[in-house]
Every structure is written in structure tokens, then in C-alpha cells.
Amino acid sequence: MATSERYEPHDFEQRWAQTWVSEAAYAVPDNPGGRRKRFVMEMFPYPSGDLHMGHVENYTIADAMARYWRMRGFMVMHPMGYDAFGLPAENAAIKRGVHPHEWTLSNIDKMRSSFIRLGYSYDWAREVISCEPDYYRWNQWIFLQMFQRGLAYRSTSPVNWCPVDKTVLAKEQISTGVCWRCGTEPEIRDLTQWFLKITDYSDRLLDDMQGLEWAESILTQQRNWIGRSEGAEVVFKLKVDGSDEVHDFPVFTTRPDTLWGATFFVLAAEHPAAAEMVSGTEHEAEFTKFVDEVRRQSEMERVGGKDKSRGMRLPAVAINPVNGEEIPVWAADYVLMGYGTGAIMAVPAHDQRDFDFARAHDIPIRVVVQPEGQSLAADEMTEAAAGTGVLAESGEFTGTKVDPSTQEGIVDVIAWLSEQGKGKRRINYRQRDWLVSRQRYWGTPIPIIFCDSCGEVPVPYEDLPVQLPEQADYGATEDAVSPLANNEEFVNAPCPKCAKPAKRETDTLDTFFDSSWYFLRYCDPKNDKHPFNPGKVAKWGPVDNYFGGVEHAVMHLIYARFFTKFFKDMGLVDFDEPFMRLFNQGHVSWAGKEMSKSTGHVIEASATIDEYGADSARTFILFSSPPEADYDFPADGYGEIGRVAHSWLARVWRILENVSDEPVPDDLNSQVHRSVKAVTADMEDFGLNTAIAKMMELINAFYKRSGPVPRAAAEVFLKLLAPVAPFITEELWHRYGNEGSIHQQRWPTYDESLAELSKVTMVIQVNGKVRDKVEVAPDVTKEQMQQLALDSEKVKSYLNGNDPLKVISVPPKLVNVVVK
RNA sequence: GCGGGCGUGGCGGAAUGGUAGACGCGCAGGAUUUAGGAUCCUGUGGGCUAAGUCCCGUGGAGGUUCAAGUCCUCUCGCCCGCACCA
Numbered sequence: 083m084a085t086s087e088r089y090e091p092h093d094f095e096q097r098w099a100q101t102w103v104s105e106a107a108y109a110v111p112d113n114p115g116g117r118r119k120r121f122v123m124e125m126f127p128y129p130s131g132d133l134h135m136g137h138v139e140n141y142t143i144a145d146a147m148a149r150y151w152r153m154r155g156f157m158v159m160h161p162m163g164y165d166a167f168g169l170p171a172e173n174a175a176i177k178r179g180v181h182p183h184e185w186t187l188s189n190i191d192k193m194r195s196s197f198i199r200l201g202y203s204y205d206w207a208r209e210v211i212s213c214e215p216d217y218y219r220w221n222q223w224i225f226l227q228m229f230q231r232g233l234a235y236r237s238t239s240p241v242n243w244c245p246v247d248k249t250v251l252a253k254e255q256i257s258t259g260v261c262w263r264c265g266t267e268p269e270i271r272d273l274t275q276w277f278l279k280i281t282d283y284s285d286r287l288l289d290d291m292q293g294l295e296w297a298e299s300i301l302t303q304q305r306n307w308i309g310r311s312e313g314a315e316v317v318f319k320l321k322v323d324g325s326d327e328v329h330d331f332p333v334f335t336t337r338p339d340t341l342w343g344a345t346f347f348v349l350a351a352e353h354p355a356a357a358e359m360v361s362g363t364e365h366e367a368e369f370t371k372f373v374d375e376v377r378r379q380s381e382m383e384r385v386g387g388k389d390k391s392r393g394m395r396l397p398a399v400a401i402n403p404v405n406g407e408e409i410p411v412w413a414a415d416y417v418l419m420g421y422g423t424g425a426i427m428a429v430p431a432h433d434q435r436d437f438d439f440a441r442a443h444d445i446p447i448r449v450v451v452q453p454e455g456q457s458l459a460a461d462e463m464t465e466a467a468a469g470t471g472v473l474a475e476s477g478e479f480t481g482t483k484v485d486p487s488t489q490e491g492i493v494d495v496i497a498w499l500s501e502q503g504k505g506k507r508r509i510n511y512r513q514r515d516w517l518v519s520r521q522r523y524w525g526t527p528i529p530i531i532f533c534d535s536c537g538e539v540p541v542p543y544e545d546l547p548v549q550l551p552e553q554a555d556y557g558a559t560e561d562a563v564s565p566l567a568n569n570e571e572f573v574n575a576p577c578p579k580c581a582k583p584a585k586r587e588t589d590t591l592d593t594f595f596d597s598s599w600y601f602l603r604y605c606d607p608k609n610d611k612h613p614f615n616p617g618k619v620a621k622w623g624p625v626d627n628y629f630g631g632v633e634h635a636v637m638h639l640i641y642a643r644f645f646t647k648f649f650k651d652m653g654l655v656d657f658d659e660p661f662m663r664l665f666n667q668g669h670v671s672w673a674g675k676e677m678s679k680s681t682g683h684v685i686e687a688s689a690t691i692d693e694y695g696a697d698s699a700r701t702f703i704l705f706s707s708p709p710e711a712d713y714d715f716p717a718d719g720y721g722e723i724g725r726v727a728h729s730w731l732a733r734v735w736r737i738l739e740n741v742s743d744e745p746v747p748d749d750l751n752s753q754v755h756r757s758v759k760a761v762t763a764d765m766e767d768f769g770l771n772t773a774i775a776k777m778m779e780l781i782n783a784f785y786k787r788s789g790p791v792p793r794a795a796a797e798v799f800l801k802l803l804a805p806v807a808p809f810i811t812e813e814l815w816h817r818y819g820n821e822g823s824i825h826q827q828r829w830p831t832y833d834e835s836l837a838e839l840s841k842v843t844m845v846i847q848v849n850g851k852v853r854d855k856v857e858v859a860p861d862v863t864k865e866q867m868q869q870l871a872l873d874s875e876k877v878k879s880y881l882n883g884n885d886p887l888k889v890i891s892v893p894p895k896l897v898n899v900v901v902k
Numbered sequence: 903g904c905g906g907g908c909g910u911g912g913c914g915g916a917a918u919g920g921u922a923g924a925c926g927c928g929c930a931g932g933a934u935u936u937a938g939g940a941u942c943c944u945g946u947g948g949g950c951u952a953a954g955u956c957c958c959g960u961g962g963a964g965g966u967u968c969a970a971g972u973c974c975u976c977u978c979g980c981c982c983g984c985a986c987c988a
Contacts, residue, residue: 520986774925854955899968
């Protein structure tokens with residue numbers, strides 16, 4: 083006799099969760115063998131505390147898909163790890179006196195147990211924690227490999243320095259303009275720091291995008307970030323007032339065709355040449371003040387600020403190579419040291435930013451490209467004319483048509499410049515080398531020793547890891563250096579080459595370094611001889627499906643692509659791209675604001691799980707919005723989260739708890755096949771919210787019939803639901819008396835002919851507006867449809883006895899009769 | 903400022919250029935009871951109405967099309983990124 087129990091998820095969810103862990107239910111071997119492999123992973127989390135509902139969204143989407151693919155017959159590797167170095171651990175240490183390592187690991191423990199409670203199908207044996215020496219030693223190994231190949235080098239770069247706390251400040255720590263701890267205005271200090279030569283890979287990073295199944299918007303953002311532009315390098319000569327010396331000064335321009343319109347020359351404010359030419363003159367004080375202001379600004383403020391006039395006249399002239407003209411030299415904030423040569427020729431008539439600057443300082447404007455059919459006069463212009471046109475006042479090129487979008491005319495100017503020795507073709511990139519030095523404690527020590535005799539000496543591989551010392555101060559240093567500099571024991575080391583006393587590098591690596599290769603470590607997480615075994619990576623790599631937010635569109639995703647190409651060059655991997663398919667899930671916010679542990683603005687996952695169960699949390703978050711869309715939890719009533727899904731799962735439980743052994747009747751069978759077809763199509767398209775909606779329809783169909791649901795139909799439903807709600811489906815599956823896990827079952831198939839409806843609604847439109855509807859067989863012909871439409875009384879009333887102008891039939895759904 | 907997105911009922915959202923609002927929440931009326939985290943039935947975009955397969959309706963303004971939430975142009979609003987948060 084059938085028993086009846088209420089849906090009490092807590093009774094069985096934790097039992098199954100523990101079973102899956104203890105039986106390593108989702109472990110996969112190093113070699114998937116003959117099975118089709120699928121490497122599925124999510125961007126690993128920063129362990130800031132317990133999981134919040136934003137995490138639940140990200141990881142549930144990926145887990146549901148991983149479970150679906152497993153049921154589709156793939157051998158799925160689904161690993162998890164923790165991006166465990168970083169600023170918040172140090173902040174917590176400074177504020178609360180807990181060691182970053184301790185703080186981080188306790189957060190990891192909380193997150194791991196929430197992952198387990200949520201039933202995520204991870205292979206726990208592959209877990210990676212980036213702050214542990216068995217991981218970061220390989221960061222050091224990779225860094226040294228890059229160093230040996232000339233891809234890691236040192237150069238000067240400014241940092242923000244708090245003179246009170248005596249520490250380098252991250253941008254986030256001065257988001258209010260002052261130091262987050264003491265409120266002091268930061269100073270700018272120049273430090274010698276480590277860079278990676280990612281620009282060597284710019285072209286490959288661009289070219290290889292074509293093989294990626296990523297959203298076009300992400301690829302576009304990457305393209306724009308790399309910012310390849312074709313143009314010319316043109317050599318101007320610079321003459322400083324009161325000096326006879328003339329220096330060559332190249333500039334990069336995408337519009338060499340407008341050279342004849344250059345009316346001034348601009349150096350980046352921080353260009354050393356600018357400082358040099360005012361040094362010892364009456365302009366020096368004013369200039370120093372100006373540069374100081376500019377350097378305090380972010381790049382965004384500099385380039386995008388409202389004030390388009392910030393600049394200062396320098397005591398020099400530049401000589402235009404195409405006409406020998408002497409033009410004034412300025413320093414301005416809108417020219418960046420890091421782009422091109424740090425100097426530009428300014429053509430106000432044909433560049434908007436130059437135009438704004440020229441107008442602000444009464445610098446002459448000269449039109450040298452006349453747009454077709456126009457005759458622009460400089461003093462009447464209200465904006466620059468950056469488009470196509472015909473060259474004017476441009477020497478022998480006067481009359482030449484130029485088009486920046488096709489390079490028409492421009493290539494001819496470049497060829498001429500080369501011939502004349504005045505310039506040459508050049509491709510410039512917006513992308514800059516990657517600054518990886520951080521003046522922080524909680525990161526990977528950079529494995530270099532500085533020796534007075536031998537210079538930059540790599541720590542020998544056999545001495546890795548350079549262990550991060552256990553020390554208690556993470557803040558103040560005497561000068562703008564890393565807190566590790568306070569640790570004498572760490573700093574002093576013999577030179578590996580000559581054995582004389584030497585000093586270690588005290589900077590640590592940017593945490594983006596850690597996340598640039600962790601997916602490879604998942605393939606071989608315990609290797610203590612190498613970062614990974616190439617044979618193992620060859621079996622599982624590259625990642626087939628990567629899940630993560632759009633906020634990583636450029637930096638992380640470009641850095642990981644760069645590392646992969648570097649490993650390819652080393653012969654360690656046999657693929658060029660790390661992530662074949664990328665899925666960008668939406669952002670989850672609450673009351674319009676991003677959830678953040680540090681501000682306490684979070685909806686913690688465990689609260690929802692405690693109250694309604696893990697299946698409810700999963701189902702709710704997947705049903706609430708399409709996976710790629712942002713979702714904002716309402717400001718009030720968030721405590722009700724999960725109730726909606728819980729009551730539906732309770733309904734599923736009531737309807738399917740008891741099943742019958744009768745065969746599935748035809749009409750129900752047809753509905754089941756239709757549901758399988760629809761849900762499968764949605765799953766293939768990551769349409770988890772609509773897939774759940776279609777499961778709801780099937781449950782409603784089950785409910786409408788009287789008596790218990792036939793077991794065969796119920797089991798099909800459970801398999802459809804299994805990726806979304808793994809616990810209730812496993813529980814009912816076992817209650818039906820099945821052996822083994824439902825999650826090892828194959829995804830149900832459907833029969834197209836059974837899935838078909840016997841009747842469909844045909845809509846009859848007149849001039850595109852619905853006027854009538856009739857039921858037709860799905861294989862109705864166009865002729866039959868037309869006849870039905872013309873027979874409609876409704877249509878006849880619009881025709882008034884006339885013939886229709888046109889009849890359009892879309893079998894079997896729609897006929898449109900065009901009248902009058 | 904530059905680059906990339908998104909705008910549909912009271913709410914989350916659904917719609918290969920082809921019935922706008924699937925599915926669900928909420929709300930209203932009702933039923934029932936083992937009073938539960940109940941359950942079930944009916945209704946639910948707006949307007950006018952005696953009645954309508956009547957009119958209006960997908961941020962706004964134009965356009966293309968037999969047909970536009972969907973395609974095009976312009977525009978407004980919001981979100982993400984912009985190189986030391988990750």
C-alpha cells in the first residue's frame with residue numbers, strides 16, 4: 083500500500099551529499115580512455131567567506147550542465163579550487179589580527195562544505211588552492227621559465243604610497259581618493275617592477291580568437307583591449323629653446339595623411355624629455371606641479387575627463403618632416419606615456435581630442451582633408467572632421483582621396499614617407515606589458531635574488547618553492563617596498579651564482595598569475611616534479627566549457643590565453659587556446675547593489691539551504707532568470723528565497739511519491755515525449771529557466787490525470803529534473819526500488835512521431851492582425867490553409883466580396899490575408 | 903570619455919521576423935481540510951463596453967516588411983569593464 087510522507091529535503095539531502103563525497107561519485111581518471119571527454123569548469127572563487135547567492139547562481143548553472151552532459155554520455159571532469167591569494171586576506175589580517183593563511187583556509191572550509199551541501203558534482207581529489215606552496219612553487223617555476231626566455235623583465239612604474247601607514251596602496255584602497263586606513267592623500271612613488279612581455283603575443287591573441295566559441299561581445303572587448311592599429315611612425319625633430327641641439331622624436335599616427343595639418347606637438351605630461359627641457363628654467367616649478375596633478379589622476383580621468391584643456395606650453399618647437407614647419411610643443415594629460423611613443427603630432431582639424439585642446443588654447447586649426455562636396459573653414463568648425471575626404475594643402479598629395487576605414491590614400495602617404503626616410507609603416511597596440519609585481523605579503527614570492535656582482539639571478543629550480551615566510555606584519559615598510567622586506571631572514575640569501583651575500587626580491591606576484599594556468603593543474607593536481615604532466619593535460623585539455631562572469635572579459639581571459647600560448651611554445655601543451663566554449667552567466671545583485679562580503683551586503687547561501695534545502699536553492703536560482711541574464715534580488719522579502727522552488731518540489735514529491743506499474747497511456751506518452759524533446763532542446767542551449775518551465779508543464783499534465791503516475795513516465799521526468807535538483811530525484815529514484823544512482827543514468831530519448839500533436843491551432847490574420855483561429859492537422863497543406871482562411875466568416879466580412887490582394891501561408895501555424 | 907551589454911504586466915520572465923505575456927510569483931474570488939511551509943478550482947496587460955476573436959500595448963521617435971518585442975536609423979535610461987579587487 084502506498085505511503086504518504088511530506089517532502090522533507092533535509093532528511094535525505096545531507097545523506098546523499100555525504101554519499102557522493104565518500105564514494106567519490108564524480109571522480110574521473112587521468113585518462114578518459116575511449117569515452118568522449120568533457121572538461122567543464124567555472125572560474126574558481128576567491129574565498130572571501132561563505133558562499134552567497136551570487137556564487138550559487140554561477141556554480142549551479144555549471145553543475146546542472148555538467149550533470150546533463152554526464153547523462154548524455156560524456157566523461158565529465160568537473161573540478162573546483164580556490165583563488166586564495168589576494169588583498170582581502172591582508173585587509174582582514176590588518177583589521178582583525180588573524181593571519182591571512184588562517185583566514186583564507188577557514189573561508190575555504192566554509193565554502194567547500196557549502197559546495198558539498200549544494201550537491202555540486204566536483205571531483206574533489208583535484209582540488210587546487212593557490213596559496214599553498216605545492217601550487218605557488220609552480221608559479222615561481224613558470225615565472226623563471228619566462229625570465230629565462232626574456233619574457234619577464236624589470237622596468238619603472240608608479241605606485242600609490244601612503245606616507246603615514248608606510249605601505250603601497252591598491253587602487254581599491256584609495257577608491258575614495260585617500261588611504262582606506264588613515265585618510266591620508268597618497269603619494270606617487272616610482273618603483274622598479276616586474277613585467278611580462280604579453281605584447282609579444284598580441285597578434286596571436288588576436289588571430290586565434292576565430293577558433294573560439296565565445297560570445298562575440300567578449301571577443302570584441304578583447305580585440306579592443308589589444309587595440310591593434312595600423313599606421314606610421316613619423317620622425318619629428320625637437321628643438322629646445324636656447325639650444326642648438328636637435329633631437330629626433332618619433333610619433334605614432336594612424337593618420338599620416340593629415341601630417342600637413344599638424345599645428346602642434348604634444349608630449350605625455352610624464353615624458354622624461356618634457357621634464358628635461360624645463361629643468362633649470364623658470365617653467366620648472368609650474369611644470370612639476372602640473373605633472374604631479376596629472377599623475378594623481380587615473381587614466382580614465384585623464385583621457386575622459388570633462389576638462390579638455392589641461393596642458394602646459396613647453397619651451398621647444400617641433401619640426402614637421404613633411405613641410406619643415408616649426409610647431410609649438412605642449413605637455414598634456416591626454417597623451418599617455420604608455421601608448422605609442424608617448425608623444426603625438428596634433429591635427430586639430432581632424433582629431434576631436436586635438437580639436438578640443440586647440441580651441442582651449444587658441445592654437446591654429448588647419449583643414450587638410452576636405453570631406454566630399456564640402457569646403458570646411460577652420461574657424462567655423464564645431465568638431466573635428468575625422469572621416470573620409472580629399473587632401474588639401476598637402477604638398478604633392480593635394481587632391482588625393484583618403485579613407486581611414488579602407489586605408490585608401492593613407493598607404494600611399496606611408497610609402498612616400500618611407501622613401502623619403504621620414505617615417506615608416508608601423509603597427510601599434512593599445513595593449514601594454516603586464517605588470518605582475520605587487521608590494522604585498524599575501525602572494526607568491528618572486529624567485530629572484532639580486533646580487534651586486536651578478537645582477538638579477540634566478541633562484542635555482544631545486545630551491546623552489548621560495549617559501550612565503552610566516553610573519554606577523556603585512557603593512558608598514560621603511561620605503562615603498564613589499565612587507566617581505568621587513569623580514570631579514572627572508573631577504574638575505576647567498577647569490578646562487580657566486581655565493582656572495584645578496585638580497586631576495588620582496589615583491590609578490592599579481593594573483594592573476596595564479597589564475598592563468600590553474601585549469602592545467604586540475605589535470606595533474608598532485609604532481610611534485612612539474613607544474614603538470616603534459617601527457618595528462620593532453621588527455622583532458624583544453625577546457626571544453628568555461629563558466630564565468632563578463633567582468634573577466636579582458637584581463638583574466640587574456641592572461642590565461644597568453645599563458646597557454648607560452649606553454650604551447652614550450653611544448654608543454656598541444657593546444658593554443660585554453661577555453662573552447664565560454665559561457666558568461668549574469669550578475670546577481672541584491673537591491674541593485676553587488677553582493678560583497680566586506681560590506682556585509684550578502685544573502686548567504688547557507689541560510690537558504692538551511693531553510694528550504696539545497697534542491698530548492700538550486701531550482702529557485704535557475705528558474706528565476708535566464709542563466710546569462712543579471713538578476714537582482716528584491717530589497718525586501720529575500721528571506722522568502724527558495725520558498726517558491728520548495729513548494730514546487732513538494733508538489734513534485736506529492737505527485738510522484740507513489741507510482742503505478744500500469745503502462746503509460748498514449749496521450750500521456752505523447753506528452754512525455756514532447757517534454758523530453760523540449761527540455762533537451764533547452765538544455766542544449768543552456769536554457770535552464772525554460773527547461774524548468776517545461777518540466778512544470780509535464781508535472782501539471784501528470785497532476786491532471788487521476789490516479790498515480792505510471793512509473794515509466796515518472797522516471798523519465800526524474801531524469802529530466804536530475805541535473806537541476808539532484809537530491810529529490812536521487813531519493814525518489816531509490817524509493818522506486820532502483821539500484822545505482824539516477825545521475826549515472828542516460829538522458830531520456832524521444833520519438834519524433836510520438837512527440838507530435840494531433841491538432842494545432844492555425845491563426846488567420848487579415849492584414850497582419852489575428853481575426854480567427856481554427857484547429858488543423860499538423861500536416862495541413864498551404865492550399866487547405868488558404869481555403870480555410872477564405873471560408874472564415876470573419877475574413878469574408880473584411881473582404882466584402884472582393885478578392886484578397888495576397889494570401890501568405892506559413893504551415894501549419896498561420897495564414898495572412900492581405901485585403902484592399 | 904572609450905569599449906561591451908540590457909530595457910516586455912504589480913514582480914521574475916516566455917516568444918526560429920508569424921497568436922505578445924509560456925512557466926512561475928503576487929493579487930482577487932471560491933472550495934476543502936488531516937490547520938499545513940497547506941492543498942485545490944476560477945480569474946488576472948490597459949481601455950471602452952450591453953455585448954467585442956473591438957481598440958491600444960514590448961523605454962521613446964522614425965523606417966523596412968503581407969507581418970516587427972525581434973531587423974535598420976536616431977534617442978533616452980540602467981548595468982559591466984577600462985590595466986594594483988578578483
